[in-house]
Amino acid sequence: MNERIPALKQAELPAKGKKRGRKLLAIVIALLAIILVFLFFRSSLAKIQVINVEGASYLTAEEVKAALAVNVGDSFFVPSSGKLETRVRSLKPVKEASIVKHFPGKLTVKLQEFEEVATELGADGKVQAVLANGLVLPSKQGALPDKPILTGWKTGDANFQALCQTLSQLPDHLLTDLSEIKPDPSKSYPDRIKLYTRSRFEVVTTVGKLSEKIIFLSDIVETASLDASFCSKTYFPYSANA
Known part of the structure; x- marks a missing residue:
């Protein structure tokens, strides 16, 4: 009977246990990362806290902010700076515009109006x-x-x-x-x-x-x-x- 059933190698059991442990640890870390990312984007750090407008003479800050179509409390990262610049350039007095984001939460609109x-x-x-x-x-x-x-x-x-x-x-x-x-x-x-x-x-x-x-x-x-x-x-x- 003992001759028909080969003995298990003693080294195989610990190796399988280590692999399962590593997989479990990776899953836990991934879940924690997802939770932290979720909490970050829900926090005030990922929100616009202030919007500054520079270089406006013929436009009011309210008109520029309306063109941006974002407000305090909206996402700091979306839309992108390029998309926000395109929105501001649609204002007729604007010759050039740039958006500068300062983390955390500060968004600055720099305008160059037509002279x-x-x-x-x-x-x-x-x-x-x-x-x-x-x-x-x-x-x-x-x-x-x-x-x-x-x-x-x-x-x-x-x-x-x-x-x-x-x-x-x-x-x-x-x-x-x-x-x-x-x-x-x-x-x-x-x-x-x-x-x-x-x-x-x-x-x-x-x-x-x-x-x-x-x-x-x-x-x-x-x-x-x-x-x-x-x-x-x-x-x-x-x-x-x-």
Whole structure:
């Protein structure tokens, strides 16, 4: 009888016991990790505790927070920073936006708005700011207008937006010398404009040629400054061959 049933090896029993122990330990650790992760995401550490907005001039903090579509108490990790930035960039005055998350719970929105390039008088007679993307907004409270006034422009005029983009490319000293810009279209040049300077020049050109030709105004103004009574009407070449 003893010869038919081979004796168990003494070393096999402890080895199986060790493997079962290791598996059980791994399961316990995994369960603890899951519980800890669950508790962490349920805790205040994983929630937004404060939202700061920096760089807003024409937008209010409330408008920016509404665009974010997240509030204090929402998840700190979801949505991602990239998705939140996309939401903020949908606001028309916003040129660029970045979201910075500081653990635990602090979310900072950094804005770069389109710069003001001109002003307009609203129907109520109040000064309005015109931004580089053509957006017209109420002027900043207490701000003194130092940009050209745009007059005679119709809502939705494509040349208006093109003009605003061009003005954003001009050096500050040239931009501040412009006092008024109004459309002066012709059959040949539908984007022709007439502008007036604080140095008492009347200039005729086109939106398309403005950035190229306006640099010559500095030389003209410098020459004219020798005569305080000097006043001139200047036609900058604006034809395609000019």
